[in-house]
Amino acid sequence: MAYIKKSKYIYSLISFLLIVFALIFVFWAKTRKVQDEDIISYPIVYYNQVDTLVSADYIFQNEGLNQPSAVRSIPGTNEFVVLDKGNICLYIFTKYGEFVRMMGRQGQGPGDLWFPFYMNVDSEGNIYVYEWRNLRISIFSKEGKFIDLFRIPKELGYGFYSSSYGFSIADNGEIVLNMPHAGYYFSIYSKDGSLLREFGEVPIVTTTQRGRMNIHYAEGFPFKHKNGNYYIFLSQMGSVKIFNDKGIFIKEHLLDIPEVEANLKKITELIKKERINYIGIYFTEVIMHNDLFYLMVRMHAPKGKKVGNKYIEKLMVYVLDENLEIKKKIIMPDFWYYDNCPDVTVARQFSLWKRFCLLNDKEEIIIPNFYESQIIKYGAKK
The missing domain is CATH 1.20.5 (Single alpha-helices involved in coiled-coils or other helix-helix interfaces)
Structure with missing residues (x-):
């Protein structure tokens, strides 16, 4: 019992x-x-490929695209401009991918280009091109006419191996450069090439090696927002520094983006295993559209899925407001990049040309495919 x-x-x-x-x-x-x-308090939108705007087989003026590295829509028109690194020139196409005109060729004279690495467009449609070898900014009209050029004393970003050669044109016409070799996060120029001011001093580091790393970590994509503040998205740090209109530092904001944390973990593992330096590329491109920041983030996957000599790559676009709050996450389809540079570092292979832009207010995205020499349009899945 x-x-x-x-x-x-x-x-x-x-x-x-x-x-x-x-x-x-x-x-x-x-x-x-x-x-x-x-x-996760923001919407997540999945994109897929909508169209090939400009194919590698499209021949115009007895030539075609050859390593297109950047693309920008031209305000007030239905056109976009392509910076072609291989042909060393600019091409303008309609929104349907029809060739309109070409400007620039290799050289050092007015209207020529030499190692054009980055470009941007102002509100009037004028095109500004950063030439790494010539150390200058060349300016063209949207009609294809050469306007002017001015020299800059230092390279933009870190230099040739930079992941970002950032500069932008503010609504008031200021040309906002990131030139850390000059000792500042921001160097502000006028359209005629006059240096207006510099601010955001890069901390001085004594030794040569640490000095190089310090400059590298100070490179990024700079902007002046309509609220008067200056923002720089530091591509090696996963953070944003904000200064007011007087150039006084306000704060540094660490972006709450999961891929940044994942990249940091992966980078740490690679550095321990392979002793890689300068590998922390978080942002491949940042643009400002309708007062919002569109931030492209890539996932590092050097040991990921591979077919032949190609690796898979994950790309996301985060949409942020002026307070750097995430308003939307766009997940792009899988990309492939070629492992065709066995003689260079993994860090160099990571410096891909993912310079995108928004084609219209529908948030359709166009991206140059650097390796396959074509321009692709992406949109939200229906």
């Missing part, structure tokens, strides 16, 4: 504990769901 009572007691205790554990699990699951909803 005592045995039966003891068994019933044990059974009741076990049942009670199971009920308690079940209640705890339900409470934990609900709490976690609420936390997850708090974390």
